[in-house]
Amino acid sequence: xxxxxxxxxxxxxxxxxxxxxxxxxxxxxxxxxxxxxxxxxxxxxxxxxxxxxxxxxxxxxxxxxxxxxxxxxxxxxxxxxxxxxxxxxxxxxxxxxxxxxxxxxxxxxxxxxxxxxxxxxxxxxxxxxxxxxxxxxxxxxxxxxxxxxxxxxxxxxxxxxxxxxxxxxxxxxxxxxxxxxxxxxxxxxxxxxxxxxxxxxxxxxxxxxxxxxxxxxxxxxxxxxxxxxxxxxxxxxxxxxxxxxxxxxxxxxxxxxxxxxxxxxxxxxxxxxxxxxxxxxxxxxxxxxxxxxxxxxxxxxxxxxxxxxxxxxxxxxxxxxxxx
Amino acid sequence: xxxxxxxxxxxxxxxxxxxxxxxxxxxxxxxxxxxxxxxxxxxxxxxxxxxxxxxxxxxxxxxxxxxxxxxxxxxxxxxxxxxxxxxxxxxxxxxxxxxxxxxxxxxxxxxxxxxxxxxxxxxxxxxxxxxxxxxxxxxxxxxxxxxxxxxxxxxxxxxxxxxxxxxxxxxxxxxxxxxxxxxxxxxxxxxxxxxxxxxxxxxxxxxxxxxxxxxxxxxxxxxxxxxxxxxxxxxxxxxxxxxxxxxxxxxxxxxxxxxxxxxxxxxxxxxxxxxxxxxxxxxxxxxxxxxxxxxxxxxxxxxxxxxxxxxxxxxxxxxxxxxxxxxxxxxxxxxxxxxxxxxxxxx
Numbered sequence: 001x002x003x004x005x006x007x008x009x010x011x012x013x014x015x016x017x018x019x020x021x022x023x024x025x026x027x028x029x030x031x032x033x034x035x036x037x038x039x040x041x042x043x044x045x046x047x048x049x050x051x052x053x054x055x056x057x058x059x060x061x062x063x064x065x066x067x068x069x070x071x072x073x074x075x076x077x078x079x080x081x082x083x084x085x086x087x088x089x090x091x092x093x094x095x096x097x098x099x100x101x102x103x104x105x106x107x108x109x110x111x112x113x114x115x116x117x118x119x120x121x122x123x124x125x126x127x128x129x130x131x132x133x134x135x136x137x138x139x140x141x142x143x144x145x146x147x148x149x150x151x152x153x154x155x156x157x158x159x160x161x162x163x164x165x166x167x168x169x170x171x172x173x174x175x176x177x178x179x180x181x182x183x184x185x186x187x188x189x190x191x192x193x194x195x196x197x198x199x200x201x202x203x204x205x206x207x208x209x210x211x212x213x214x215x216x217x218x219x220x221x222x223x224x225x226x227x228x229x230x231x232x233x234x235x236x237x238x239x240x241x242x243x244x245x246x247x248x249x250x251x252x253x254x255x256x257x258x259x260x261x262x263x264x265x266x267x268x269x270x271x272x273x274x275x276x277x278x279x280x281x282x283x284x285x286x287x288x289x290x291x292x293x294x295x296x297x298x299x300x301x302x303x304x305x306x307x308x309x310x311x312x313x314x315x316x317x318x319x320x321x322x323x324x
Numbered sequence: 325x326x327x328x329x330x331x332x333x334x335x336x337x338x339x340x341x342x343x344x345x346x347x348x349x350x351x352x353x354x355x356x357x358x359x360x361x362x363x364x365x366x367x368x369x370x371x372x373x374x375x376x377x378x379x380x381x382x383x384x385x386x387x388x389x390x391x392x393x394x395x396x397x398x399x400x401x402x403x404x405x406x407x408x409x410x411x412x413x414x415x416x417x418x419x420x421x422x423x424x425x426x427x428x429x430x431x432x433x434x435x436x437x438x439x440x441x442x443x444x445x446x447x448x449x450x451x452x453x454x455x456x457x458x459x460x461x462x463x464x465x466x467x468x469x470x471x472x473x474x475x476x477x478x479x480x481x482x483x484x485x486x487x488x489x490x491x492x493x494x495x496x497x498x499x500x501x502x503x504x505x506x507x508x509x510x511x512x513x514x515x516x517x518x519x520x521x522x523x524x525x526x527x528x529x530x531x532x533x534x535x536x537x538x539x540x541x542x543x544x545x546x547x548x549x550x551x552x553x554x555x556x557x558x559x560x561x562x563x564x565x566x567x568x569x570x571x572x573x574x575x576x577x578x579x580x581x582x583x584x585x586x587x588x589x590x591x592x593x594x595x596x597x598x599x600x601x602x603x604x605x606x607x608x609x610x611x612x613x614x615x616x617x618x619x620x621x622x623x624x625x626x627x628x629x630x631x632x633x634x635x636x637x638x639x640x641x642x643x644x645x646x647x648x649x650x651x652x653x654x655x656x657x658x659x660x661x662x663x664x665x666x667x668x669x670x671x
Binding site for chain 2: 018019021022023024025027032035036038039042043046047048127128129131132133134135136137138139321322323
């Protein structure tokens, strides 16, 4: 924020006053930000796009668990042994169903949240409504941060809703298999680790969402954010992993440089955080080898990405002239 | 006007004051060294041909773009440092009003109200209803914005500007896309707002409209301020006296006489030129106050030149505008008379 000059006259009180129906709320930074975030969520709720995205995620969740149940049903009809049916339908029951939900959220959910964030940021520039917002009083940073707030709310709500839907759907469909679910894993500690697991998924989605926010701001278009993040996560990150593997076959300082590159990718660090929770969330799963990066490393890398994306988006937004 | 120093003290009367406000886009200087003063209660017309820098100036005032140099003080606050506080007192439309196409007119006003800092709830609902009533969009309040006609969009834009009942209303081409009845309604609305003590800043191409509603104007050309003042004073400056004599020879003699009179110190004659009227008679158009008609008649008569016709004409902002923005004609020169064209077109 820029500092005010030394001497500045007091703001003038409006002599004509405002109409009695105009009630101005608190104008401190946080109150304005919360009001703007509420407004962003209201706009999201009223868009048909958000209804379409919600429908896609609900249908995908139901379909995924439905397919497993269907496969189990067909298997039972063929007289497959009970143990095989139990193994096949494992994904319908807790805690394994959480792994399926994680995959759904980190793949389809990621695409949907990128579409949403790119639209709410880039759409303001594409349609020109950014002018409308910027002439009403909030600062550019507040407007951008309100979109960050809206993204957090949507990610949180989306992850919780899809997890709940997936778990309940899985358990209901499990009734058709005749396999009795076991809840012996359930404990306070397990619940805590599941919470951490979901928070890591949210963090991963948030990191990509902030990349979308930055690229949409930079490109002043929805397409910039959408295309940029999809290219990054589905093309550039895999290519870097391939380059890293190539680095193992060469020697010298470039080898270690290439090999360490994946340790600084969003995807790698999210995977590392999730892997570190696997042994607690999925007690029956074999204990995996220690991941390449520690939790602290992963959290620092992700925090750095998020800070850079939000910081750059704010900086661009503040510096930019809003013309057409 | 002197520069506004960092220790500028607010006088409580000046709503907008710019000092050396300049904006350059690369080599193109869109606004150059602009000194504007808008006083409390003014209905201020901001005129200029296309590309003269009007919208750029409005954008600088609203903080949408940063000036290359200079500063703008609004309500005694520097908009480079206290923009949010300033914007709480301003309602504005910049160029074509743009809203969220998937929201209704009413919902768009709710969004604008929230962005303006208004508390949501029954009071906000009441205000939105009031504004819809003012801009006569109540019947279409629930229609999606994308279905609105240009005129309805413009009215919603004005509604959004008024939602928080601001003290300063900045309107960029507010009657664009409106039919004559719609333009009339907007003029009436502006007058009503002015009566309520609001300060109105209007950028417009419609000079007769500005003349009807504004008390002060500024004229911009190629980014430079070429005139600023009270409309009444500007109109007085553009008053003319039209003289027709009985022959072309007498017309030439009269023109020479008026030129000499000006050279000898009659400074209220600012320009005289020969034109051809609609009946193909040569006439002399003298730029002089209407109250001087008798003196001009007497001057001609003393020199045995007797006018067949002599009548004063009221000035118009359009003439002032064209006189200021067209290349000047020499004293006594014969020119096609763009101002005359404007006058004829007004008849």
